[in-house]
Amino acid sequence: MNTMLTVKSLGKSFKGKQIISNISFEVKQGEIMAILGPNGAGKSTTIRNIMGIMYPDEGSITFHHSKGATIPRHKIGYLPEERGLYKNVKVMDILLYLAELKDYPLDKAKQRALDYLKKFDLEGKEKVNVEELSKGMGQKVQFIASIIHEPELLILDEPFSGLDPVSQELFKQEIRNLAQNGTAILLSSHQMNLVEEMADRLFMIHRGQKVIYGEMTDVKMEYANFKCTIHGKNNKQDLAQLPNVQRVEQEDDRSIIYLSKDVQPTTWLRQLPNHINIQELTLNRISLHEIFIDIATDKNLLQEEGVEHA
Numbered sequence: 001m002n003t004m005l006t007v008k009s010l011g012k013s014f015k016g017k018q019i020i021s022n023i024s025f026e027v028k029q030g031e032i033m034a035i036l037g038p039n040g041a042g043k044s045t046t047i048r049n050i051m052g053i054m055y056p057d058e059g060s061i062t063f064h065h066s067k068g069a070t071i072p073r074h075k076i077g078y079l080p081e082e083r084g085l086y087k088n089v090k091v092m093d094i095l096l097y098l099a100e101l102k103d104y105p106l107d108k109a110k111q112r113a114l115d116y117l118k119k120f121d122l123e124g125k126e127k128v129n130v131e132e133l134s135k136g137m138g139q140k141v142q143f144i145a146s147i148i149h150e151p152e153l154l155i156l157d158e159p160f161s162g163l164d165p166v167s168q169e170l171f172k173q174e175i176r177n178l179a180q181n182g183t184a185i186l187l188s189s190h191q192m193n194l195v196e197e198m199a200d201r202l203f204m205i206h207r208g209q210k211v212i213y214g215e216m217t218d219v220k221m222e223y224a225n226f227k228c229t230i231h232g233k234n235n236k237q238d239l240a241q242l243p244n245v246q247r248v249e250q251e252d253d254r255s256i257i258y259l260s261k262d263v264q265p266t267t268w269l270r271q272l273p274n275h276i277n278i279q280e281l282t283l284n285r286i287s288l289h290e291i292f293i294d295i296a297t298d299k300n301l302l303q304e305e306g307v308e309h310a
């Protein structure tokens with residue numbers, strides 16, 4: 001897969017305070033690359049630097065064309081975190097205006113706009129004023145605006161926020177379709193379940209620095225250790241002293257035992273002492289959501305040997 005975007009050693013300060021430092025990643029043709037991180041981690045700052053809304057103090061941003069040359073800026077699509085289109089203008093007019101700004105043929109843009117409005121349950125809304133749309137409808141129009149010109153690189157900052165589950169599903173499918181058709185996608189989202197389902201690779205940023213970067217499958221193998229949930233009256237200390245236990249969380253009769261890396265689940269289950277009270281037991285891998293919370297709250301789940309962290 002060709003690399004469409006290279007971000008190298010990006011650094012940015014505001015008023016003498018370092019906001020992001022040494023941020024490096026790539027986005028390739030046909031992939032969904034997620035950029036994740038807690039509130040204030042520096043995701044939007046990274047994206048704004050990529051989009052030229054602000055300029056980095058250090059590092060470089062390079063757009064590549066599928067044929068090796070630099071990708072023209074009009075082949076980039078961007079859905080910003082801040083929503084809002086011009087208010088007193090009709091849906092079709094704004095879509096065609098934005099397509100024209102990107103040098104995209106108007107007849108093709110009109111057909112694409114109609115097709116997408118239909119796909120997003122907005123058929124017949126082309127003559128409605130943008131200000132008359134609901135928040136979710138407005139977001140759909142803004143999403144269409146970001147892809148109307150068939151961008152080669154698409155940057156989506158929180159595309160799912162404020163959408164109902166049906167609309168989320170529509171966006172999810174469309175983002176997947178775009179990637180399958182070769183668009184390189186950089187996706188910033190707090191919806192970990194969706195990211196886990198959709199992203200091929202991810203870059204996690206915390207306090208302006210890289211904490212994880214890699215293929216989703218590798219990250220899950222590397223970080224998503226097993227956890228064993230036991231319902232029953234048990235002493236937390238007892239459980240914490242079992243072999244290969246990283247930490248235990250307990251609430252009422254439910255204990256979650258986080259197991260260390262490389263533990264063999266069957267072997268671990270066999271050695272459980274008889275005095276442990278088990279009314280119910282489940283064993284799962286921790287989710288991306290939990291990996292994220294561990295990093296964001298500085299729990300030491302990831303501080304094991306061999307795990308890359310900043």
Ligand SMILES: Nc1ncnc2c1ncn2[C@@H]1O[C@H](COP(=O)(O)OP(=O)(O)OP(=O)(O)O)[C@@H](O)[C@H]1O
Pocket residue numbers: 014015019037038039040041042043044045046
């Ligand atoms: N223009 C600015 N001037 C000063 N500080 C800023 C500016 N823009 C962002 N910051 C600061 O930079 C840090 C990172 O902000 P950024 O918006 O990049 O975070 P984020 O990861 O996108 O967060 P969220 O998930 O909340 O959207 C924050 O501490 C924020 O206050």
